[in-house]
Structures are given as C-alpha cells and as structure tokens.
Amino acid sequence: MICPKCAYEKTCVIATIKSTTVQRWRKCPKCGTSFCTIEILKTDEELNRYAKEALKEKLDRPE
Template sequence: MVCPFCNTEDTAVIDSRKNSEGTSVRRRRKCPKCNSRFTTYEKTEIELIVEKRSGNLEEFQIEKLESGIESAFGGQDITEKQLKTLVENIYKEIKEKGKKVKSKFIGEKVLQHLKEMNEVAYLRYASVYKEFSDVSDFEKEVAEFN
C-alpha cells in the first residue's frame, strides 16, 4: 500500500483488527520513509452468492445475467436501455431473496420476465436454462403459447 503522504510504495502494517462480524479488516500502517501513520480498510466486494446446481458457490456476476438475456433476444426486439432496465429489475428481485440464491431461482426469475415480454426470447432462454432433456419438453413449453 502506497503512503498517501509521500508516495513511498512499501508501508508497514503495525496493527490489524477485524470488525465484530469478521467481514472487514482495519489496518494501521506506518510509512518507513516519512513516519506518517494511516488507516486502510479491507473488505470483500461480493454482494450476492450464487449456488450452482452442482452445489458450488460463485460470485454473482451481473454481466453474465445480462449477456444471457441479450443472447435470448438474439440482438432483436430490445434496446440497450430496455435490456439494462430489465437486468436491474431482475437483480433487485433476486437480492430481495437474501445474500445467497440458487442459480435455479435466478433462471426462474428471468423466465418470468421474458414470458411477459417476448415469446421467442422466453423460449430461447428456457431451452438453454432448463436444460431440456428431450424435444418433447421443449414442445410442451411451446404449446403453452398456443
């Protein structure tokens, strides 16, 4: 960590303290060159954790949600602005659920929205997301619209 007073690159940590939840660390640092002391805070930036089908956990990435929806529309029938708004709305709804959600829940949320917006995008997303085991499953989904 660079010294904010003299820009020396290597400063020493003289004290580390976790907050009560253990989610952030406060460090007192000292610059060996100018002897100034300053404080830094370290914390994780993960806002949302996704539990995959496999049980693995990963950090939620809004870009991934956005590109999934974008490719469901296939570059048609949705403006950049509409896409951003849609992604934000879905993200808000997901976050209401808590700090950890199942990937399945995210998929269902997306499908809920797409179903109201665009039949083709809905079916495209569903075909990827629901991992249809065979064609008849897909045909059942299509039949819902007819």
C-alpha cells in the same frame, strides 16, 4: 500499500483489526505518516455486476 503522502512503496503494518472487515493501521517509515486501510468484501454477485457495467460502458462508447 503505497504511502498516500510521499508514495513510498514499503509501508509497515502496525496493527490489524479483524471483524467482518479487516482494518490495517500502517505507517510509512520514510515520512512517518500513519494511516488506516479497510478491506471490503465483494461477493460474486457484485463482481459480476461490475463486470457487466464495465462491458456496457465499453459498448456505449463509440470508438
């Protein structure tokens, strides 16, 4: 995960909170910014819909 403040690539995970979503508290060792990331569950159905929309967008756009 890249630091949102200074774009440093190696941020540290301070804590992980697991429930139906996974939250990770991270800290950037370079600038000291701490922030939280949340993992979102995507089902196959959602992924298929996304793929269809992406394809449709491609077809709608004249090249």
